[in-house]
Amino acid sequence: MKRSYRFTAALAALALAAGCTLPAFAAGEVTKDENVFIILNADGSVKSQTVSNWVHGDTGLSGFADATTLQNITNLKGEWRLEQSGGSLTFEGSGSDVYYQGTTDRTPPVTAAITYTLDGAPIAAGELTGKAGRVGIHIALTNNEKYQRTIGGSLRDVYTPFVTMIAVDLPAGAFTNITAKHGTVQTDAQNQLVAFAALPGMRATFDGLLPDQLNGLYDYFLDEVTVEADTGCFEAPAILLAAATSMEELKKDGLAGTDGLEDLDGKLDELENATRELQDGAKTLRQAVDSLDGKMAEFQASYQTFDEGVDAALAGAKQVKDGAGQLAEGANALVTGAEQLGGASAPLKAAIDAGQAKAQTMLSDYGALQTGMAGLLQQVNGIKTTMNTMIVDSGDSGNPALIDRVTLGAAQAGAEQAIAYCEQQFAGAASNDSLAAGIASGTGLSEDQVKAVLSAAAAAVNGGLETNKAAIAGQIAQGVDGSETIAQTKAAAGAQLGSAMDGLTSQIEPTMAQAAKVMGEADELMKLVYHSADNSQTVTGALDALAQGVAALGDGPAKLQKGTAELSKGALELEQGLEKLSASSKTVKEAIGQFKAGTGALADGAVELQDGVAEYKTEGIDQITGKLGGMNLTALTELGDTLEELADGYTSYTGAPEGVRASVKFVMKMEGPKAPAGGADDGRQAARAEAQPAEKPGFWQRVKNLFR
Secondary structure, three states: OHHHHHHHHHHHHHHHHHOOOOOOOOOOOEEEEEEEEEEEOOOOOEEEEEEEEEEEEOOOOOOOEEEOOOEEEEEEEOOOEEEEEOOEEEEEOOOOEEEEEEEOOOOOOEEEEEEEEEOOEEEOHHHHOOOOEEEEEEEEEEEOOEEEEEEOOEEEEEEOOOEEEEEEEEEOOOEEEEEOOOOEEEEOOOEEEEEEEEOOOHHHHOOOOOOHHHHHHHHHOOOEEEEEEEEOOOOOOEEEEEEEOOHHHHHHOOOOOOHHHHOOOOOHHHHHHHHHHHHHHHHHHHHHHHHHHHHHHHHHHHHHHHHHHHHHHHHHHHHHHHHHHHHHHHHHHHHHHHHHHHHHHHHHHHHHHHHHHHHHHHHHHHHHHHHHHHHHHHHHHHHHHHHHHHHHOOOOOOOOOHHHHHHHHHHHHOHHHHHHHHHHHHHHHHHOHHHHHHHHHHHOOOHHHHHHHHHHHHHHHHHHHHHOHHHHHHHHHHOOOOHHHHHHHHHHHHHHHHHHHHHHHHHHHHHHHHHHHHHHHHHHHHHHHOOOOOOOOOHHHHHHHHHHHHHHHOOHHHHHHHHHHHHHHHHHHHHHHHHHHHHHHHHHHHHHHHHHHHHHHHHHHHHHHHHHHHHHHHHHHHHHHOOOOOOOHHHHHHHHHHHHHHHHHOOOOOOOOOOOEEEEEEEEEEOOOOOOOOOHHHHHHHHHHHHOOOOOOOHHHHHHHOOO
8 A cells, every 4th residue: 555655645746847848949949957066054055056057058158148047157058158248148259069167146946954962952063063872963954936826716826847866875883773764875985875866846746636545645744854864973964955846857967766766657648548548448449349249240150161161072982982992993993904805906906907808808809709700790791692502493404403403303214203203312411421521612611511501401302392292292103294383393492492492591680689798798898997098997997996005004903993093092091081181170160169159258258358447447546536426536636737737837946048949957065164174083984984995976975075
């Protein structure tokens, strides 16, 4: 709780004073940095004041007129001539920086009253030297910059805020058991430094504006501080003070930096801003969680589609696996068939080649057969002519036809004998070798072929004689001239012979036609099997292409077989992988459902968080930064604006021209009472100085050196 009070005190007061920062001037304008060094008497009253000024102009300062109320002005650096006239100080020379100092007897904005006690009893500073006991050093600050302003509708005394640093340097050999309420103690080998940060006048400025709950803050609006320590031989400590309307002014020159000041860092609106950011963050969180919850619903629906897609892919993978198995079986069969086809293609090609040769021979034989059949027909026609000449009508009286001889013999021998003679003659002709040989030599036929023709002719003639036997016998018996009958018989015999020969020819000619048809079809068939001009559309060409295709297959079927085996394996692995994915998808789907439920709960929690932050702001922060126990936030805001205005307006102690960016800070040092000359104290101090090694001076020692 103590920490929060101290922090809030800083927010309520220090930060209001420390926040004053003047806007940066444009390039080429002038800045003035004023440092006021004040020597204090032992009781804190002002003994002397020296003011050091540094004026800087970006474009040079020759002819520039500064405003000042200083006296005894001297130039500290460079070849500048400073001409003072009334409240104006003109610079004559060249350069961008002028350093000068002077004195003043004005009352500083912050003054100190220093009192002492020994063992609880008041004592003058000059009487303490060399004393022993419990020493108390009390420093009371007065803010001399008081104004009346209307705050919250009423007039109020308001003080310009000055952050005041206080340091009491107690020699390590002279003081022990140091206590300092609201202060910090730093120790080095030679010194014990007690440091405070104070805001004189702020207690009165804020009087009545803070609620009872925050009354403790007044303890940190310090107007006075106290240091207590045990001493065996008192020697006056060095007391240093530094004051400015901005903490940054003290920090930039190294006049601040004690641990005691760190607890006062910060501003009142930081807490309120942080709370506002917390509210905004809670609201943003709720919106983000609501959006997340909605997106999770969309994701859940989308993942449902994905899960169904995984199941569909799994079913497809099963089909791919089954199809790959069937493809593998077909590939195996293809390999077997290709091997068989490759094995059979060589004998088949050999058979085709042999058949092609046979077809060529067959076509050649067909031509020979066709020629032979034509010759046979011609020979049959020759036999017909020869037989007609020999048997019926030779046309040669010296060598009469067989009919004429038979008829003549019948006329000489009588009817019955004649007929028997005729039959005998014709029968003998059929078996007469010499007759057959004679006919064969004249026709080019074989004797057997001639005998066959003679037998047919004999049968025809005998048949004719048998039919006309009675008529012929009657004519012969009556002695009738048989010339007419003989002519009739010759005609009949010729007709019978012609009919017989025609019958033979009629048997040969259809056979020849049929043979020609068969050979033509055989020729067409052979052209389908083989064609000398264009073999691309024949069975032989197809088989050649097949043989070439089988040869071109090479190891393709084997590769296909291997590939389908790998496909089957991959399809199985795909199925197994998709089964795992499907199972995992179900797990993810369930997790999404749980996460969706979690986002819903998170959304509810975000609502509760936002409500809780609102309640925290209303019932907590607003109680601090708003109206708590009668705290008038409007008046406090107006007071803060007024303090900032006063701090911003206090930029110079001894004057600065309008438009110049000026800043000022005050450093005060108390000179303690000296021990009587030649006293024992001088000896003790000398002994301590001789006993202690020389060390690099500390920070506050360097500040003290500024006054030497």
